[in-house]
């Protein structure tokens with residue numbers, strides 16, 4: 001690599017990378033950096049160092065949470081696709097399937113509430129349609145600090161309008177969710193979005209770069225400098241005293257996403273098997289999507305970065321690979337169909353460019369201005385060193401229990417009214433009235449009931465969906481708290497008449513390097529897993545958001561459970577309202 | 591009374607989807623010479639202050655505290671004394 | 676190359692809900708001197724033309740055909756020649 | 761009856777409108793905004809959504825779509841034209857209906873089922889309504905109807921106001937929710953009748969709207 005392309009002249013040399021230890025700022029540890037040098041048998045250049053930092057970040061690799069996630073039970077007769085793809089897939093009969101997943105956008109939303117939340121919705125929707133499914137519903141699970149704080153109002157307003165504007169514009173109804181307020185989330189709000197899609201099983205596509213010689217087609221928006229470092233940013237603690245994190249802001253374009261969604265689904269319908277793999281460019285954009293697709297297929301990949309559609313001038317390979325510009329997808333397409341597939345996208349005024357090919361050599365190779373700027377073993381790139389996280393029971397759990405709290409009730413009516421006035425308990429209509437819940441004309445039960453119900457046109461079937469967890473319970477007893485989250489979700493589903501069939505989760509925790517936090521993570525997941533097995537609801541997808549701390553203070557462990565249920569006969573749907581005077585009221589359970 | 595005008599625009603590298611769509615539309619309307627369009631915000635604020643210096647200081651503070659989003663936007667401003675009607 | 680700036684604002688008789696909300700927020704932030712706020716749009720348009728007269732004519736046409744809705748909005752503009760980089 | 765549902769980039773109620781029309785036995789088809797002819801269609805529907813992202817102003821960019829010339833010709837020829845929500849916004853921007861739809865009085869999107877009065881039960885769009893009070897879904901952020909006083913007076917005098925909100929959800933002038941043009945063949949309305957045609961999704965008050973059009 002002797003000639004240095006123009007755009008890269010100001011980049012540090014490999015030696016300068018080593019001397020400045022710039023990778024530490026990207027959350028790549030010294031040990032990891034040295035392992036890489038040893039593996040390559042040379043110093044990685046600036047671009048390659050960036051690729052490793054992104055791919056080995058917790059956000060992309062789940063290196064720290066994997067030991068826990070691996071224990072999740074994810075198999076039963078319905079499971080068509082478990083964890084590891086854009087979203088999980090469950091068989092619902094008649095060659096149809098339901099596809100769903102949840103995703104967090106806590107850090108971006110804390111910095112930039114509107115765009116952070118909006119792009120969270122955009123990302124989770126892409127995960128659904130990249131599988132070949134039509135998105136049919138969105139749910140949002142939110143946690144804020146106390147409502148009387150001005151910062152909370154600012155965050156709430158921004159986040160809710162971000163979700164509303166994006167989902168409404170796409171024409172996908174936001175049908176449910178949950179909101180709680182607690183001081184623990186004051187600096188660190190939680191913004192989790194879940195999306196549900198309907199799939200004709202014949203259209204199922206996954207993110208694999210199979211077939212040597214197949215082409216890599218880039219579709220959607222052009223690449224700019226937005227969101228570079230998003231993945232590493234999500235994988236480190238927040239420091240409230242600096243605002244250097246601000247470069248991570250990404251701007252969403254729901255209009256473009258709508259075109260991308262419709263065109264991708266159409267392309268999959270028309271071209272079927274000629275489209276070999278589809279993947280969203282999410283965290284760590286181009287590198288993560290392309291490396292994962294190649295890795296899963298056991299192949300190599302070769303990209304020509306000059307082909308990548310660009311919105312700005314003088315983008316470097318590093319920037320092109322790590323940009324988190326929104327509304328972009330990667331497709332692997334058989335060489336003789338690339339032109340036709342691309343045409344479909346350009347007809348919709350979207351970029352669609354052949355940027356490379358699937359190779360047999362197992363290498364991750366990037367060219368820029370005729371120079372090779374990266375050459376790494378794909379499997380090595382996608383496999384960060386194993387991490388052994390320590391666990392320790394938090395002191396609060398072993399401390400002698402306080403004498404049981406006995407509430408003093410003098411005026412029951414007053415207490416009851418006080419409870420109803422609590423922001424966490426009060427109606428959330430002020431929030432969900434901003435969400436279009438009835439577009440697509442399938443919403444049978446709208447926000448305000450237990451779970452939402454969305455019918456499947458031309459069948460008798462209805463899907464139920466909900467999100468739940470009480471972080472305070474999980475804080476007080478991680479294992480039982482995890483069980484309770486699943487149980488609550490199941491009760492909400494059952495209350496509509498549906499049977500729970502599966503779970504997605506979003507694990508929001510503090511710093512996993514803190515053994516007490518890792519204990520919370522491991523134990524609550526164990527609880528979730530036990531209950532999931534009891535209820536026959538496999539955990540088919542999910543997402544992890546760690547480092548939810550500000551200045552060393554972690555949020556309550558908050559593993560949000562998104563659950564989907566199936567009701568075979570729409571006539572059996574039940575709603576929450578009392579129906580007639582003189583009907584009897586029963587209290588069921590313990 | 592003072593009239594402050596604040597012009598807010600995106601920072602150069604922030605994606606402006608609106609501007610992009612407007613540009614395409616202008617091309618279709620046969621304004622071929624259009625190279626780029628960005629859409630920002632334009633505020634007119636009438637305010638009372640004891641003098642121009644105070645009015646200006648207030649305007650700048652308002653812009654930075656509320657009108658702009660420092661993550662993505664920058665601004666320019668102009669201010670003038672106006673007659674009270 | 677020319678840089679045109681177009682400032683679009685509502686006609687005085689048209690209610691501007693955003694301006695109103697911002698005024699209230701500014702009062703809450705203790706900018707008591709604020710009498711009124713209106714929010715409009717600010718466009719920066721780079722365009723190629725043979726001379727300033729043509730550039731100006733084009734800018735005005737764009738504003739009137741697309742950028743404003745004459746029922747409710749008015750506009751001002753400024754235009755300058757700029758260096759091509 | 762043969763109906764066209766125009767699909768603009770960003771339309772998102774196009775399929776809902778198509779479904780509703782088909783439920784009433786109408787031979788309905790999606791027609792691209794790039795098409796230039798609407799020959800053979802008796803009624804033309806401009807659906808809800810966010811055409812061109814609603815960037816600049818709602819409907820401002822869509823009005824320049826190639827299909828709009830054909831829509832204007834069809835309107836002049838007396839064919840039925842219906843704009844719902846974003847469709848209404850496009851029709852006002854295109855000058856086929858007077859006035860403009862502006863940001864709600866309290867900024868923010870609202871999704872709700874609201875009581876509506878059918879003001880004019882004689883129109884080609886409402887002649888099957890037996891009762892004056894109905895409930896229809898609204899879902900918009902920019903639904904505040906605005907026109908100058910002279911225009912409003914004219915609308916009232918000519919019985920062009922078809923629907924009114926019973927409580928003014930968005931701050932519309934004279935609580936206007938839907939109007940027709942002078943000839944009575946072009947309708948714009950913010951509420952969504954196509955979301956109110958099946959009991960299973962909770963509302964059938966839009967049925968008479970479609971029955972009226974078919975009548």
Ligand SMILES: Nc1ncnc2c1ncn2[C@@H]1O[C@H](COP(=O)(O)OP(=O)(O)O)[C@@H](O)[C@H]1O
Nearest residue numbers: 140175176177178179428432446447448449450
């Ligand atoms: N952020 C939100 N988005 C959409 N719907 C919501 C949201 N928060 C709450 N809801 C809806 O409000 C209703 C009550 O929610 P919640 O208070 O969480 O119920 P529960 O009584 O099960 O605790 C549900 O229908 C729920 O889907």
